Amino acid sequence: MRPRPLRGWLRARASPRPAGGTPGTPRVAARRFPKQTYLVTRRWLFADQLGPHFLDDPDQPVLLVESRAVLARHRFHRQKAHLVLSALRHRARELGDQALFVQARTYAEARAQVHEPLSACAPTSRGALELLGRLPDVEVLPERGFASSRADFERWADGRTRLLMEDFYRDARRRLGLLLEPDGGPVGGHWNYDSDNREPPPRQPRGTDAPAVLDVPEPWWPEEDEIDEEVRADLDRWEASGEVSFVGRDGPRRFAVTHREARYALHTFLRKRLPAFGPVEDAMLHADWTMAHSLLSPSMNLGLLDPVECARAAEAEYRNGRAPLASVEGYVRQLIGWRDYMFHVYWHFGPDYGRHNYLAARRKLPRWFADLDADAVQAACLSDVLAGVRDRAWVHHIPRLMVLGNYALQRGWSPQELRDWFHYSFLDGYEWVMAANVIGMSQHADGGLMATKPYAAGGAYINRMSDYCGGCRYDPKQRRGEDACPYSAGYWAFLARNRERLEGNRRMVQPLRGLDRLADLDKVVAQERGRASTAP
Known part of the structure; x- marks a missing residue:
């Protein structure tokens, strides 16, 4: 059974346009709830916090906000705008009556439509964090979606003169118990197999005009649905009216927008592509843009996947003999090393860093x-x-x-x-x-x-x-x-x-x-x- 189109779902729950509203004022799609006391406060999920690990309870009430002003303020790639809006709307449909989905011009306008206290996991940008501090009745919780907390990083950084990523990565491995021997040392005797993962790409096959490509199975590709169609139609209309401007070409959606889709993509990578990932992860081929990469960074940064769970799943592939250590270690380093390190550097060095x-x-x-x-x-x-x-x-x-x-x-x-x-x-x-x-x-x-x-x-x-x-x-x-x-x-x-x-x-x-x-x-x-x- 195919899910109901989102546009009809929104109309059924939309509040009327405020009296005296000017033409073009975005409609606020928000159901009115009777005042009541929640045992668990409604969780405001930003568009990069869409996975289940951002909730304290699977049944926790949720607020999702789609802000038009964000798109109007910057010139985004067309496919990025599509991916983010599609992910938000898919999450709203998944949650059904558990979610209050608000479409508004700004986040502040959306907050004004919700008459109850909110909680939010700390957002990933300073601007969003400062916004929450200005809004009433929003409890800001510690960040989620990373392998190390900001407190973990500051404890590690305290007293160090050089904040080397490799040192941080090793500390995270020890703290999380990833790819370790029983004595606490690294599996295989080395912390880092980067030297094994710098092979050049394969050359063009002799006697043929076919370009060189890796001999690995295809990644998992999603199928677009009616939500994607509606997002594309909205973007077309907003661009035609001059409200927004994009760079880049439109195209089929190639990346996951739901937790379930992201899990499919992860499973395909781990079982079919991870073994080939490490050796040529630094190589480039003009006819093979995917190589053996996971293609999971968009899903990870939408919050659809938990990086620690992904790292443990990759470790299981090595422990079960299905993937070589160099490939697994390289992928784990990207997840709990580089990705976390970039996040923490952003906060540690302060706003002047940029x-x-x-x-x-x-x-x-x-x-x-x-x-x-x-x-x-x-x-x-x-x-x-x-x-x-x-x-x-x-x-x-x-x-x-x-x-x-x-x-x-x-x-x-x-x-x-x-x-x-x-x-x-x-x-x-x-x-x-x-x-x-x-x-x-x-x-x-x-x-x-x-x-x-x-x-x-x-x-x-x-x-x-x-x-x-x-x-x-x-x-x-x-x-x-x-x-x-x-x-x-x-x-x-x-x-x-x-x-x-x-x-x-x-x-x-x-x-x-x-x-x-x-x-x-x-x-x-x-x-x-x-x-x-x-x-x-």
């Missing part, structure tokens, strides 16, 4: 990049990755860091503009995600608070870890001339521009010495300055 600009990078993002105009780009790697963002609002972590971020770093683009671009253009992009990922890791704008050196690399890295360069008009071995690879030339121009700022970094001693061996350095710098604003 304003860091150690390398004095101030160039504005060019229009072709901001608008995802992949067709304007001739460099094969950048064109393909930018097209992936345009068409799917998702690429995996190495294209983000070593193609998109590396290019921006070399050209001195504003880290704040780049952070916002990643935030609004990616399905899994949130304020807390992109602060440390972009400001710290990708752009080295924090001066080394997070990463020990800039993630800058020339075309040789991309040539080694992908199949892009073979069919590209640029030569990764050339740094000057019409065929000069923009990454190879850009790497040296970046080092020359930032030499004084990076001289005190011991990990940059050898790269900076390389500048002195380039007889044509001035010409390379002038060349890159001349083509800084044009698409490569």
